[in-house]
Amino acid sequence: MITLENVSHEWDDFSLKNVSFSVKKGEHFIILGPTAAGKTLILETIAGFYVPREGKILLHGKDITHIPPEKRNIGFVYQDYSLFPHMNIKENVAFGLKMQKLPKKEVEAKVQEIMDSMGISYLQNRLPSTLSGGEQQRVALARSLVIDPEILLLDEPLSALDPRTRETLREELKRIHEVRGTTTIHVTHDQDEALALADRIGVIMDGKLVQVDDPHRVFNEPATEEIATFVGVENVIDGKIISKTAWLWWRLENIRYALFQISRKEK
Amino acid sequence: MATKKALTGVKRHSLSLIFLFVGSLLIIFTTLTLFNMIFRQIIFDTEGLLEAAADPVVVKSIVLTLYCSFLATLIAALLGTPLAYVLARHDFLGKSVVESVIDVPVVIPHSVAGIALYALFMSRSPVGEAFSNIGIVFEDSMWGIVVAMLFVSAPFYVNAAREGFQSINPRLERVARNLGASQWKSFCKITLPLAVRHLFSGAVMAWARGISEFGAVIMIAFYPMIAPVLIFYRFTTHGLAGSQPIAVLLILICIGVFVLLRTSAKYWEKKK
Numbered sequence: 001m002i003t004l005e006n007v008s009h010e011w012d013d014f015s016l017k018n019v020s021f022s023v024k025k026g027e028h029f030i031i032l033g034p035t036a037a038g039k040t041l042i043l044e045t046i047a048g049f050y051v052p053r054e055g056k057i058l059l060h061g062k063d064i065t066h067i068p069p070e071k072r073n074i075g076f077v078y079q080d081y082s083l084f085p086h087m088n089i090k091e092n093v094a095f096g097l098k099m100q101k102l103p104k105k106e107v108e109a110k111v112q113e114i115m116d117s118m119g120i121s122y123l124q125n126r127l128p129s130t131l132s133g134g135e136q137q138r139v140a141l142a143r144s145l146v147i148d149p150e151i152l153l154l155d156e157p158l159s160a161l162d163p164r165t166r167e168t169l170r171e172e173l174k175r176i177h178e179v180r181g182t183t184t185i186h187v188t189h190d191q192d193e194a195l196a197l198a199d200r201i202g203v204i205m206d207g208k209l210v211q212v213d214d215p216h217r218v219f220n221e222p223a224t225e226e227i228a229t230f231v232g233v234e235n236v237i238d239g240k241i242i243s244k245t246a247w248l249w250w251r252l253e254n255i256r257y258a259l260f261q262i263s264r265k266e267k
Numbered sequence: 268m269a270t271k272k273a274l275t276g277v278k279r280h281s282l283s284l285i286f287l288f289v290g291s292l293l294i295i296f297t298t299l300t301l302f303n304m305i306f307r308q309i310i311f312d313t314e315g316l317l318e319a320a321a322d323p324v325v326v327k328s329i330v331l332t333l334y335c336s337f338l339a340t341l342i343a344a345l346l347g348t349p350l351a352y353v354l355a356r357h358d359f360l361g362k363s364v365v366e367s368v369i370d371v372p373v374v375i376p377h378s379v380a381g382i383a384l385y386a387l388f389m390s391r392s393p394v395g396e397a398f399s400n401i402g403i404v405f406e407d408s409m410w411g412i413v414v415a416m417l418f419v420s421a422p423f424y425v426n427a428a429r430e431g432f433q434s435i436n437p438r439l440e441r442v443a444r445n446l447g448a449s450q451w452k453s454f455c456k457i458t459l460p461l462a463v464r465h466l467f468s469g470a471v472m473a474w475a476r477g478i479s480e481f482g483a484v485i486m487i488a489f490y491p492m493i494a495p496v497l498i499f500y501r502f503t504t505h506g507l508a509g510s511q512p513i514a515v516l517l518i519l520i521c522i523g524v525f526v527l528l529r530t531s532a533k534y535w536e537k538k539k
Contacts, residue, residue, distance in 0.1 A: 047445055069444040076445040082438040086460050095456075096446035147446060 001025050002046070002151050002183065007055035009045060014038035016045070016052070017207045023151075023185055023200075028177050030198035031187040031209075032218070034230060038207060039187035040079075043153045046185065048072050059150060070099075075144030075182075079156040081136040083128035089139050090115070090124040096147035114146045118176075134165040138172070145180065154186040158193055170196055191231055195219065203227050301518065308515040312508075319512035325497065329517055332493040333524075335409060336477030339416035343424040343473050348466065351428035352458070356437065373422050381486025384415055388487065411488035416477035424473040431465025432458065464536070471528055478521060 003022040009015065016038070023029040033039050045052055048069035057065050064072055083092050093115060097107040115121045118138050128136060137157065144152060157173065158166045174197060177184060188194055194201050195215050202212040203222075211223040222228040277284065308316055319325050354366065372380060388395045388405035395405060405411035435458055443453035459466075481495035489496060494517045502510035 044441070047441070049441060049444075068449075069441070070447050070449050072445075073447075074445055076442060078438050078442065080436075080438070082436065082442045084439060084443070084457060095443065095448075099443075099447035099452065143442075143446070 001060055002185070003056075003058040004046070005056040005058065007045065007052045007057065009041075009050055009052040009054075011038070011041060011050075014041055015207045016042065019055070019204075019207075019209045021202050021209060021212050023183055025183055026181040027199045028184045028186065028197055029200050029202065030194045031185065031202045031204055032191065032194045032198075032231075033187070033189060033204035035189045039189075039204065040155050042204070043076065043155050043185065043187060046151070047074050047076050047153055073147065073150050075147065075149035075152045077137075077140045077144055077152070077154050077157055079160055081128075081133075081140040083131075083136055083139055083143070085128050088125050088127055089120065089131070092128065092139060093143045093146055095143065100147065110146055114142045117179075118142045118172075132165075133161050134169060137161065137169055141173075141176065145176070145182065149182065152182045152184045154184060156188055157186065159188065159190065173197060191219070203230070205230070304511060305515050305518065308511055312512065315508065315512040316515060319516050324492075325494075325513050325516065328492050328494045328497040328513075329520060331409070331412070331491055332478050332495070332517070333520075335412040335493060336416050336420070336474050336480075338413045339420055339477045340424065340470050340474040342413070342417050343421040344466070344470055347421055347425040348428055351425050352432050352454075354425075355429045355432035369422050369425050371422075372419050377419060377480065377482030378486060380418055381415060381483035384411075384418055384483060385487045388414060405487055407488050407490045409488075409491065412484050412491075412493055415483040415487055416480050419480050419483055420473040420476040423476050424469040427469025427472060428462065428466050431462035431469070434465070435461045464532070467532055471525065475521070475525070478517075 001022065001024055003020075005020055007016055007019045019042070021029075031039055031042060041050070044050060046057060048064070048067060051066060055065075056063055059072070083089075084095065087095070090111060094107050094111045097110055102110075112121070115124060118141065120135065120138050120142060123131060123135060123139065128139070131139065141157075154173075158169055161169060170193060176182075177197075186197065198215050200212065201215050201218045203210050203218060205226060211218060211227055213221075213223075218227070219231050222231055350369075354362065385406075386392060388398070388411065390396060390399050390404060390406060398405065398410075403410050405414060439457050439461070440453045443457045444450070448456060479495065481499065484493055485496055485499070492500065494513065498510045498513050498517070501513060
């Protein structure tokens with residue numbers, strides 16, 4: 001379990017304001033926010049590249065705020081995959097295990113196993129520059145998963161892919177998460193991606209975490225008008241809620257409207 | 268009809284053609300100057316060239332030139348690589364001042380650089396005195412040559428190295444650290460191998476610059492004579508006939524070494 005407690009930090013053109021959230025073991029948590037909302041910086045802070053000016057980061061209850069990145073055992077997959085261009089695919093995947101100074105045989109076995117399970121064994125002697133985006137993404141995932149990280153950080157993992165590959169990899173991410181159960185923090189600006197993969201969603205705007213909720217609640221009951229606009233609610237009605245039951249009526253109306261549409265289409 | 272078509276073709280490319288013509292003048296200027304000297308020497312005075320090649324004074328001066336410049340490049344690499352990395356990766360107050368300081372040796376006259384070096388490193392100055400206490404003297408010694416070469420060639424190395432480091436995405440280093448590599452490990456395993464081509468070409472540039480240095484060296488160390496100083500000396504005492512063979516010999520050796528370095532670098536890269 002990882003917890004951020006009142007984390008605040010300022011960069012040149014972005015700041016985090018009092019961000020707190022907690023991700024349970026095995027959970028797939030998605031931070032959803034508009035592009036250029038500094039989402040990468042949140043992940044880099046969790047990974048240990050910035051020590052927040054204020055606040056704490058706890059991993060399994062232990063304060064890791066001041067622990068350097070190499071001692072956190074957190075996997076990171078960047079949007080551009082950042083494969084080491086001078087190493088072939090096998091060396092890329094083996095890098096983390098070699099840093100742990102594992103015996104050669106063990107490294108070999110673990111690398112083979114993860115490459116088989118991700119279906120990338122056939123790439124092992126190729127250089128990253130010769131791979132397609134989807135292949136690079138699988139390699140980057142394999143490279144960070146092979147060290148069995150406590151937390152896996154995914155920075156817009158699907159946004160650089162073409163639509164077809166994106167869909168395949170989204171399913172792949174889902175499968176990997178189901179099989180390995182790695183606690184995952186994943187940032188994206190894509191609502192579909194969030195809805196398809198997230199156990200819970202945190203919406204970030206202007207460096208503030210404005211809503212943390214189940215996916216359907218974020219989309220059906222956005223906390224503020226801004227969130228509503230961002231998650232794509234088209235009809236925002238000004239007014240005052242005088243009774244919560246009105247909400248129910250609104251939903252029933254929607255269902256009736258939907259049924260009406262279906263029946264009309266059938267005719 | 269065909270000529271008309273060709274003509275419109277010329278018209279369409281008139282800008283590039285004119286630029287090509289004007290630009291080739293510069294290339295002709297450079298190559299003509301060098302080849303004129305080299306070929307005239309080889310064709311009309313082979314004997315003089317062979318004589319120079321057999322002259323121990325000449326050989327010694329050329330070897331000394333290559334060796335001193337190599338030492339200067341080595342020092343530039345040892346001190347310049349960390350500096351270049353810091354400049355490539357960090358922003359700090361006064362960074363632009365530091366960057367200008369690095370480039371200063373390129374823009375000041377080299378005789379001026381020589382005077383400044385002499386003033387600092389002569390044994391009567393505190394710095395020169397401190398060095399002479401540990402047995403290093405700069406006036407008319409190899410170390411004088413090395414500091415002069417270092418002064419003028421370091422910018423070439425540092426700038427090339429900085430460009431090399433800048434071309435590496437810092438995310439690669441970050442990923443390495445996430446995977447358990449310390450800062451040092453990630454520098455050695457990721458950054459250095461990726462920058463090595465830039466570092467190498469920077470070193471070659473610095474080395475070449477060191478070999479060609481005359482103005483700064485002559486102020487602090489007339490003796491032992493490096494090849495450019497010897498060429499100047501022979502020119503003033505024996506004229507063109509006495510100095511040209513040495514000049515051609517030096518140029519041939521330099522070209523030979525550079526071709527060798529470049530091809531070996533290419534071969535090395537291909538092998539990887």
